[in-house]
Amino acid sequence: MKKNASLILGIILVLIIIAVCLLSFVYMPNNPNEMNISNRFSKPDLDSAHILGTDNFGRDILSRIMYGSRNVLLVAIGSVTLGTLIGILSGALAAMLKSFAEIIIMRIMDGLMAFPGILLAMMLVAVLKRGIQGSIAAISIFIVPIFSRLVYSMILDTENLLYIKAAKSYGSSKRQIFFRHYIPAMLPRLITQFSSSIGSAVMIETSLSFLGLGIQPPFASWGLMLSESRQFFLAYPYLAVAPGIAIIITVLGFNLIGDGLNDILINRGSNDE
Numbered sequence: 001m002k003k004n005a006s007l008i009l010g011i012i013l014v015l016i017i018i019a020v021c022l023l024s025f026v027y028m029p030n031n032p033n034e035m036n037i038s039n040r041f042s043k044p045d046l047d048s049a050h051i052l053g054t055d056n057f058g059r060d061i062l063s064r065i066m067y068g069s070r071n072v073l074l075v076a077i078g079s080v081t082l083g084t085l086i087g088i089l090s091g092a093l094a095a096m097l098k099s100f101a102e103i104i105i106m107r108i109m110d111g112l113m114a115f116p117g118i119l120l121a122m123m124l125v126a127v128l129k130r131g132i133q134g135s136i137a138a139i140s141i142f143i144v145p146i147f148s149r150l151v152y153s154m155i156l157d158t159e160n161l162l163y164i165k166a167a168k169s170y171g172s173s174k175r176q177i178f179f180r181h182y183i184p185a186m187l188p189r190l191i192t193q194f195s196s197s198i199g200s201a202v203m204i205e206t207s208l209s210f211l212g213l214g215i216q217p218p219f220a221s222w223g224l225m226l227s228e229s230r231q232f233f234l235a236y237p238y239l240a241v242a243p244g245i246a247i248i249i250t251v252l253g254f255n256l257i258g259d260g261l262n263d264i265l266i267n268r269g270s271n272d273e
Contacts, residue, residue, distance in 0.1 A: 007260025013253030017246070021069040030060035032067040033218045044238055052242050055225070056232055061242050068220035068243070071132060072250065075215070076201040079136045083143025084194055090144065091151030092182070095159075096174050106152065109145035117142050121204050125213045135214045139201050150193060154186050188265035196258030199251040206247050222246050 029049065036058030044053040044061075052061040094105040112120065124138035158164060158181075167177050208214030209223030217224065222243040229239035 004260045004263055006256045007264065010253045010256025010258075010260055013249050014257060017069060017073070017250050017253065020066055021073055024066035024070060028063045028066050030063045032059065032063040032220050035059055041232075041236055043236075053236075053238050055228065055239055061225075061239070064220040064225060065222070065242050065246055068222050068225065069246070071215050071219055071221050072202060072205060075132055075135045075139065075205045076198050076250075079139035079205075080143055080194060080197045080201050082136065083140035084147050084190070084197070086140070087144040087147025088151050088190070091148035092155060092178055094148070095152045095155035096178065105148070109148045109152075112141065112145040113149070117200065117204055118207050121208055122211070122213055125208060130213055131216050132219070135205055135208055138208070139204050142204065143197055143201065146197065147190070147193065150189060151186060154189065155182055158182065158185055188261075192258050192261045192265060195254050195261060199254035199258070202247065202250050202254070 029051070036054070038058065039050075039054055040056055040058040042048070042050050042054040042058075044051060050060050050062070052065070054060055055064070090105050090109070094102040115123070120142050121135075121138040124141055125134050128134040128137050164177065164181055167181055172180070205214055206221070206223030206226070209221040210227045212224075212227065215221035215224060225243040226240055226247075229236070229243075233240055
């Protein structure tokens with residue numbers, strides 16, 4: 001069988017980030033929040049205690065990259081998981097209950113999707129709360145309409161299939177039909193969309209932190225590290241290289257996994273049919 005290069009490369013990239021995150025709970029070369037003004041702007045050196053150098057406060061960049069991976073993955077995976085669950089529930093209710101509930105739910109989803117992701121997240125963070133919890137809540141609200149409309153359309157597309165009609169004729173409840181028939185049929189697309197949405201969530205989280213609306217100091221975040229390096233970039237470009245590469249690897253990894261799963265679970269299934 002021909003190997004799926006996108007999926008394999010995506011898994012490798014994501015495993016690298018996950019390994020860095022897990023390693024940060026066991027070992028970090030330095031305290032990520034410890035400042036040492038006398039040692040600020042140390043250049044990257046494999047033979048020194050600061051492999052990737054230090055920032056404008058003398059903090060070790062490698063340690064902050066490792067510590068920041070916890071917060072980035074926590075916000076991204078947590079927000080997508082929460083948004084997915086709410087989106088599946090709201091989309092299913094709209095498609096299966098129909099009538100007035102369908103109109104209200106779907107118009108709300110249309111309104112949320114009318115705003116660009118980062119703009120919606122900025123508005124919600126300003127209303128809710130800056131930090132990890134506020135970022136999770138804001139990004140999850142951005143994710144909800146994506147899954148809601150996906151589930152809504154897939155249920156409408158499959159409700160006239162013979163096995164769905166047979167289940168209804170046997171007296172199965174809507175709840176039983178949803179979990180026994182709809183969910184298995186929707187699972188490939190949900191898995192694919194979930195992986196791709198994590199990449200989008202990472203981009204939104206780092207953007208919020210870059211603008212000062214996401215994760216707040218003293219907690220480390222890759223977006224915050226990029227923001228702090230702006231005024232020193234021309235003189236010390238390495239300050240932005242490490243967090244930039246970390247963001248690229250994470251976003252690219254989850255997007256490649258989504259593309260690979262799409263080829264395996266959806267496109268191949270369509271070709272087999």
